Every structure is written in structure tokens, then in C-alpha cells.
Amino acid sequence: MQVIDGAITPGTLVAFLLYSQFISQSVSALAGSYTSVKQAQGASERVFELLDKPKEYLGSEKGESIHDFESLEFKNVSFRHNESQEVFSNISFKIFKGEKVALIGPSGSGKTTLIRLMQGLFSPNEGDVVINGKTAESFNDCARRALFATVPQNVSLFRASIIDNLRLENEKLTDDEIIDACKLSNCHEFIRSLENGYQTIVGENGDTLSGGQKQRLAIARALLRGAPVIVLDEATSNLDNDNALRITELIESLPADKTVVIISHTCKSVDACDRSINISDLKGYQPEPYNSEKLPMLA
Ligand SMILES: Nc1ncnc2c1ncn2[C@@H]1O[C@H](COP(=O)(O)OP(=O)(O)O)[C@@H](O)[C@H]1O
Ligand SMILES: [Mg+2]
Incomplete structure (x- = not known):
């Protein structure tokens, strides 16, 4: 206008x-x-x-290092989480170097808690965890934790290549060392069948892989850790029969001096073990000297 x-x-x-x-x-x-x-x-x-945030407590550096793993024993161990009911009351058992042991108990019976007690992540309220005949407190915490490589129930993988996910254990690992561990844990074939092989990027939490494939990668990772004791915490529960059978083969193909503890809520896939310990039978269980010939199943 x-x-x-x-x-x-x-x-x-x-x-x-x-x-x-x-x-x-x-x-x-x-x-x-x-x-x-x-x-x-x-x-x-x-x-x-x-x-x-304060630096995570990585444990005491005081105490002896562990040069060679010989045995691990629970002597009259009782444990409760905080004020809750006792998970273990006066349990005793012993595992020797080279044994392949199945630890069986229903869900909530304390299998994971028992592993944490072994590793020193929890301390018994009563009794002792004994390593190589000495109370576990005489060793330094880092050495004690380095005894174990645990394959957890839930595998964590990062959005990165398969080889980088495996090299997380130790950046100095060579490609050949990683491939050897993958062959032993039956991953090699499926990795090679992927378009980019070991360079394949897995999704967040490895969700582009199947449960069984993740589980086998976690076993490869545990092998790469080089710890004398391998613990599979319900690691076989996500596996179908075919893969569970391969785990059995894997246990049989591990070096004789590797100690393996397989935790399971069923008796499935424990055939390869020398013996099984049933958590509910633990009270009053007296350790016997280890006989390398296969012992009858207790469960
Ligand atoms: N960090 C925790 N704090 C309190 N209670 C716990 C904790 N972890 C496990 N529990 C309890 O201890 C018992 C044993 O648990 P857990 O060792 O996970 O059994 P499993 O591995 O055999 O399923 C369960 O009753 C569980 O609720
Ligand atoms: Mg558990």
C-alpha cells in the first residue's frame, strides 16, 4: 500500500x-x-x-604372584550377599590342574556367586578359598584374577571388526594366534564364510551374529587370554545340540593342563568333563585326590 x-x-x-x-x-x-x-x-x-569418578579399585598389588596353577579349594566356605540368606553354608570342594569339571545347579543356586568367590570378587563370610595349598589372600589380587578366563552368560562385543574384538584381550596378539584360537573354538569356518572374513564389522553387542556364534567368539577370546583356568558360565545354554557337541569336542581338544569349569543348570554338554559337582551336594563333600582317568558323574 x-x-x-x-x-x-x-x-x-x-x-x-x-x-x-x-x-x-x-x-x-x-x-x-x-x-x-x-x-x-x-x-x-x-x-x-x-x-x-574415582579410579576403579583393581585390587591389592601386595602379596605373592602365582607362577603355576596347581589346585583350587573351597574349605568350609559360607557366603551371603549383604544381609540376605546364605547362598552357601559350609561348602568344600577341590579342583586340580587339568581337570574338566562340570558345576551343576538350578538357576539361583549360586553358581555365578561361586565363580566370583573363586576369582576373589567376593570374599567368604567364613572359611577359606585356597589356591595351590595357600589361602587366596596370600596372593595379589591381579595374579589371582589372571588365573581365570570367564566366558560369561551374556557376551559383550563392540561395533568393530571381529579381529579387533578378539585383539581386545591383548593388542600384541598376531593374526595367526587369533586364527588358531578361532579354529579351536570352531569360529574359523563361520568367520571365513562372512563377506569380509575377520574384518567383518559386528553390530552393537554383536547383534548381527547368532547367539551360538557370539558364544564361540567369547570362547576364542577366553582362549586368547591364556589363563590356566577357563570358566564357561552357562555359556552352553544358548547353543543348539550341534554347537553344544562342538563345545564338547573343544574341551576334549584343549591342552591337558588347561583346567576347565563348565557351569550349567542342566547335565547337557558335560559329557566331556572328568566329573561333575552338583551344588546341592556340596555340603559335606570331601575332596578326593584327582585321578586323571574319567571319574563317574556325581549328578
Ligand atoms: N550381587 C548380588 N547381590 C545380592 N544378591 C545376589 C547378588 N548376586 C546374586 N544374588 C543372589 O544370590 C543367589 C545366587 O545367585 P547366582 O549366583 O547368580 O545363581 P546362579 O548363577 O546359580 O543362577 C540368588 O538368590 C541371587 O538372587
Ligand atoms: Mg549364573
Whole structure:
């Protein structure tokens, strides 16, 4: 109207429209920047929170190191989580170097707790965990934990190549060492059948792989750890019969001096073990000297 009336020239109107567009663009960009600043602020707060956390307690460095694993014994161990009911009351058993032992008990009976007691992640309320004939406290915590390589119930894998996921154990591992462990744990064939082989990137938590494949990778990782005792905590529960059979073969193909503890809530896939210990029978169980010939199953 004002142009028609001659109050402003068409040029002024064009200039006005252009300038107002510049201003509105800048204002909306400012709003966008504000959102980004707020997001960055939130993220950096979380990063600083993490940086401020005290360093994880990695255990005492005092005490002896363990040169060679010989035996592990629970002597009259009782344990309860906090104020809760006792998980174990006065249990005793002994595992010798090179034994392949199945530890069987129903869900909630304390199998995982027992492994944590072995590793020193929990301490008994009464009784002793004894390693190589000495109470476990005489050894340093790092040496004690290094005795065990555990294949957990839930395998954690990262969004990275298969070979990098396996090399996490030790960055100095050569490709050949990794491939050998994969052959032993029956991963090699399925890895080679993937388009990019060992360089295949697995999804977050390895969700591009099947449960059985993840489980076998976790076993390869445990082997690469080079620990004298391998613990499979329900690691065979996600496996079908065919894969469980391969685990049996794997146990049989492991070096004779590797000690293996297989935890299971069923008797499935424990055929390869020298003997089985039933958690419910543990009370009053007296350890006997290890006989390398296969012992009858207790369960
Ligand atoms: N960190 C914990 N704090 C308190 N109670 C726990 C903890 N872990 C396990 N428990 C309890 O201890 C018992 C044994 O659990 P767990 O060792 O996981 O059994 P399993 O491995 O045989 O299924 C269960 O009653 C469980 O609820
Ligand atoms: Mg468990």
C-alpha cells in the first residue's frame, strides 16, 4: 500500500524484504545453535561426571604372584550377599590342574556367586578359598584374577571388526594366534564364510551374529587370554545340540593342563568333563585326590 501511495520506493520494499529474510534466517540459526549448545552442555556434563569418578579399585598389588596353577579349594566356605540368606553354608570342594569339571545347579543356586568367590570378587563370610595349598589372600589380587578366563552368560562385543574384538584381550596378539584360537573354538569356518572374513564389522553387542556364534567368539577370546583356568558360565545354554557337541569336542581338544569349569543348570554338554559337582551336594563333600582317568558323574 505504501508503495502504491508513494510513501516508500519499490527498491526500499525489496531491500526491506531481503533484510527481513536475513534477520529471520539468523534468528532461526541462533535458535538451532542454542539447541546444539544445550546438547553439548549435557553431553560434556556426562563426560566430566565420568572423568570425576574415582579410579576403579583393581585390587591389592601386595602379596605373592602365582607362577603355576596347581589346585583350587573351597574349605568350609559360607557366603551371603549383604544381609540376605546364605547362598552357601559350609561348602568344600577341590579342583586340580587339568581337570574338566562340570558345576551343576538350578538357576539361583549360586553358581555365578561361586565363580566370583573363586576369582576373589567376593570374599567368604567364613572359611577359606585356597589356591595351590595357600589361602587366596596370600596372593595379589591381579595374579589371582589372571588365573581365570570367564566366558560369561551374556557376551559383550563392540561395533568393530571381529579381529579387533578378539585383539581386545591383548593388542600384541598376531593374526595367526587369533586364527588358531578361532579354529579351536570352531569360529574359523563361520568367520571365513562372512563377506569380509575377520574384518567383518559386528553390530552393537554383536547383534548381527547368532547367539551360538557370539558364544564361540567369547570362547576364542577366553582362549586368547591364556589363563590356566577357563570358566564357561552357562555359556552352553544358548547353543543348539550341534554347537553344544562342538563345545564338547573343544574341551576334549584343549591342552591337558588347561583346567576347565563348565557351569550349567542342566547335565547337557558335560559329557566331556572328568566329573561333575552338583551344588546341592556340596555340603559335606570331601575332596578326593584327582585321578586323571574319567571319574563317574556325581549328578
Ligand atoms: N550381587 C548380588 N547381590 C545380592 N544378591 C545376589 C547378588 N548376586 C546374586 N544374588 C543372589 O544370590 C543367589 C545366587 O545367585 P547366582 O549366583 O547368580 O545363581 P546362579 O548363577 O546359580 O543362577 C540368588 O538368590 C541371587 O538372587
Ligand atoms: Mg549364573
